[in-house]
């Protein structure tokens with residue numbers, strides 16, 4: 001009788017155990033001390049890995065293969081969010097106000113699984129595989145930028161890949177695309193200064209709430225009337241704070257928002273387009289303003305040949321029926337920092353299912369993953385480690 005050997009299936013319980021331990025013990029960006037210590041301890045139990053700490057809360061495991069080949073960077077992010085978890089399962093967060101609500105607990109478990117598999121088959125691995133457990137993805141300027149700028153992590157790296165679990169895709173589905181994959185998340189901070197007074201006599205005031213409301217409405221004209229429909233741009237005002245009570249017109253209103261683009265030229269042009277609207281509206285009503293504009297992560301633009309290799313790997317490893325061409329999203333990711341230094345591609349693994357109630361959006365207090373996605377992630381990154389390191 002022959003038995004098919006499936007080392008990933010053998011890892012199933014371990015993957016779940018890692019993920020649940022991390023889920024119960026979330027830490028936010030730059031504070032991942034226990035998380036990093038746990039990852040390091042797990043990696044040190046595996047044979048043949050060089051384990052180090054490039055920064056205080058990131059962990060690197062390097063596997064030098066026995067065959068010549070290329071150097072591949074695999075990346076998992078490890079940080080949680082300042083969210084109070086509303087899930088009631090037994091492995092919910094044990095830390096008040098902190099939660100793994102983006103799936104980074106799953107990313108970490110997946111990369112630990114890949115490290116375990118590779119450490120057991122060093123003779124079969126070409127080149128070098130660097131596995132970076134990256135801190136602080138959720139907090140700008142981000143852990144990736146720190147690793148790229150301040151350490152030698154990227155020296156000699158030929159290609160890079162990594163994944164994000166995605167609750168909006170069915171569990172086990174893999175999705176990738178060449179080119180624009182995730183947007184640049186920039187932000188604006190606006191203070192509108194009017195002139196306060198009695199709510200009964202608006203004619204004696206410059207009402208910053210009325211002006212702010214017009215700014216919000218008119219900013220949508222930047223999107224719909226100044227930018228071509230196919231040039232993706234999102235402007236969302238997400239914060240509007242003003243006033244103290246029902247019968248006083250306040251002096252100021254404070255607004256904040258996010259601006260999302262893919263195209264570098266449009267990204268550079270967006271602040272001028274936005275300020276023109278703010279200036280026009282404020283001047284028309286006698287208000288003044290201060291505008292702060294902050295550029296966030298660069299967009300994630302996948303290298304075409306790497307995306308194509310990942311598509312081939314997905315079709316072979318998880319099957320054509322589990323593969324989809326990805327839709328670009330307006331979400332942002334500091335994975336883009338690695339792509340400044342080496343070709344590479346980021347991809348999605350679906351983690352949503354009704355059975356596990358895991359279709360809640362990322363960053364929601366009910367977010368969770370269908371744990372079958374852990375196996376899919378391991379299969380993809382393990383196959384990528386063996387293929388993308390091939391010489392040539």
Ligand SMILES: [Zn+2]
Nearest residue numbers: 102138362363
């Ligand atoms: Zn997130």
Ligand SMILES: [Zn+2]
Nearest residue numbers: 102104137164
């Ligand atoms: Zn995330």
